[in-house]
Amino acid sequence: MLKKTKPALFLASFATVGALALTACGGGGSDDGARKSSGNAPAANADRAEGQAGGGSGSADGSGYDLSLRSGTARENNAPRRTGDWANPPGKPAAEAVQRKWVQLSASRAGKLDPVVVNGSGFTLYRFDKDTARPSVSNCSGACATTWPPVLVDPGSKIFVDGVKTSDVGIIKRADGTRQVTIGGRPVYRFSKDLKPGDTNGQGVGGTWFGVTPNGRKAGQPAGGDAGQGGGQGQADPASSVILFDNVGFQDPAQGVAGPGCQNVARPEVASSLSADGSLKLWSRPGCKGESKVVSGDVADLGRVGFDNKVSSIAFG
Numbered sequence: 475m476l477k478k479t480k481p482a483l484f485l486a487s488f489a490t491v492g493a494l495a496l497t498a499c500g501g502g503g504s505d506d507g508a509r510k511s512s513g514n515a516p517a518a519n520a521d522r523a524e525g526q527a528g529g530g531s532g533s534a535d536g537s538g539y540d541l542s543l544r545s546g547t548a549r550e551n552n553a554p555r556r557t558g559d560w561a562n563p564p565g566k567p568a569a570e571a572v573q574r575k576w577v578q579l580s581a582s583r584a585g586k587l588d589p590v591v592v593n594g595s596g597f598t599l600y601r602f603d604k605d606t607a608r609p610s611v612s613n614c615s616g617a618c619a620t621t622w623p624p625v626l627v628d629p630g631s632k633i634f635v636d637g638v639k640t641s642d643v644g645i646i647k648r649a650d651g652t653r654q655v656t657i658g659g660r661p662v663y664r665f666s667k668d669l670k671p672g673d674t675n676g677q678g679v680g681g682t683w684f685g686v687t688p689n690g691r692k693a694g695q696p697a698g699g700d701a702g703q704g705g706g707q708g709q710a711d712p713a714s715s716v717i718l719f720d721n722v723g724f725q726d727p728a729q730g731v732a733g734p735g736c737q738n739v740a741r742p743e744v745a746s747s748l749s750a751d752g753s754l755k756l757w758s759r760p761g762c763k764g765e766s767k768v769v770s771g772d773v774a775d776l777g778r779v780g781f782d783n784k785v786s787s788i789a790f791g
Contacts (some may be wrong), residue, residue: 542632543640545725548578551634558632559594572624573652574631581637581688581723581774585674587777590685590693591638591657599625599662602684603688607659609691610646613661621681622676624648625655637687637723637774639742639749650682658690693790713752718745722775733790736762742786747774755789756781762789777784 476670502763544551550556578594582736591599600622604613615623627645633655635643645655654661665676665683676683677694715732718739719725724747731737738760739745749772758764758781767781776782 487669491669503677512652527534538739541643542630543643544632544634545636545640546634547580547636547711548576551632553632554632555592559561570745571619571626571652573628575628576632576634576734576757577625577627577655578634578636579638579643579655579657579688584672584685585677587674587677587685587693589595589687590674592671592753593625593664594634596675596709597664597668598676598677599657599664599686601657601660601662601686601690603684603693603729607656610644610659610661612646612648612654612661615649619663621666623651623666625662625664626652627655629653656690657686657688658688660686687772691781700711708786711752713750713754715791716748716750716754719747719749720744722746722777723751724772724774733787733791736787736789738787743783745785746757746776746782748772748776756785756786757789758784760787762787 491753504714509603548560553576558574559578561572561574579599580592580594582587582592582596584590584592584596584598587598593599599692602612602614602622605611606613612623612624622769633643636658642658644659645653646656646661648654656662665673665679667673667675675694676686677685678790684695687693702789715730717728717730719728729739729741729745731739736757742760748769750769751771753770754764756769758766766787767779769779773779776785
């Protein structure tokens with residue numbers, strides 16, 4: 475269950491080993507029925523982007539383009555009706571790409587894809603294998619962009635992030651001068667043949683189009699492949715550190731824990747989600763004792779793996 479703590483912005487610092495506290499801006503809550511899911515934030519961008527989540531502007535990805543990120547859904551941020559992602563009602567998606575004054579990125583479930591990012595109207599968002607993430611470049615234009623409308627925003631637009639890390643969100647300037655949203659460096663698109671919220675007709679098209687996960691990877695891929703899905707078992711390299719969030723969907727406050735070996739958590743039994751770059755073992759008691767659970771990568775809701783408010787120690791390696 476989402477806790478109600480919404481703290482102010484604090485500075486974070488990691489200890490070399492052992493536990494550390496990491497608290498950033500709060501905000502956000504549950505989506506309109508959407509399930510929170512994972513992301514994998516580049517550490518270099520985390521502090522800057524998290525500072526924007528409360529309403530600041532700047533560039534989360536270092537692109538230099540004006541970008542305002544807001545934690546939570548458009549509804550929670552009182553976005554005007556018939557604007558942004560709501561300009562076209564569900565069942566009537568835009569026939570072509572249109573720059574919006576705001577867009578919403580929500581980690582959710584669509585069809586068999588879980589997690590996958592959807593927009594404010596519930597339409598699945600996709601990534602294209604022929605694009606690049608570093609640097610972020612779109613290679614879909616012309617007829618391709620008609621079939622796969624890029625998610626575009628006006629200069630100075632708002633992006634509402636819900637279960638997606640602000641540090642994973644950015645924008646790039648396309649060849650035609652428009653600005654396209656990126657997740658994990660990957661440009662994101664809709665599919666013109668998705669006619670209602672939850673459709674995933676674009677999944678696997680041409681072997682190059684896939685739903686996009688909250689960290690920019692391919693949705694629906696097996697653990698250990700491209701997806702790096704949270705909650706997997708033994709597929710990823712061992713993690714050396716982890717950030718534990720008090721709330722589901724990576725909502726602050728948070729605390730960090732770093733290895734090696736077994737490390738006790740400074741504030742035990744409060745974590746509801748976590749972010750890690752590999753696999754680790756959660757324990758319900760200090761000293762790596764009691765009930766345990768192996769997870770891999772980011773886990774947006776520890777309740778889904780039976781470990782909400784249970785983490786007291788962590789074994790790395």
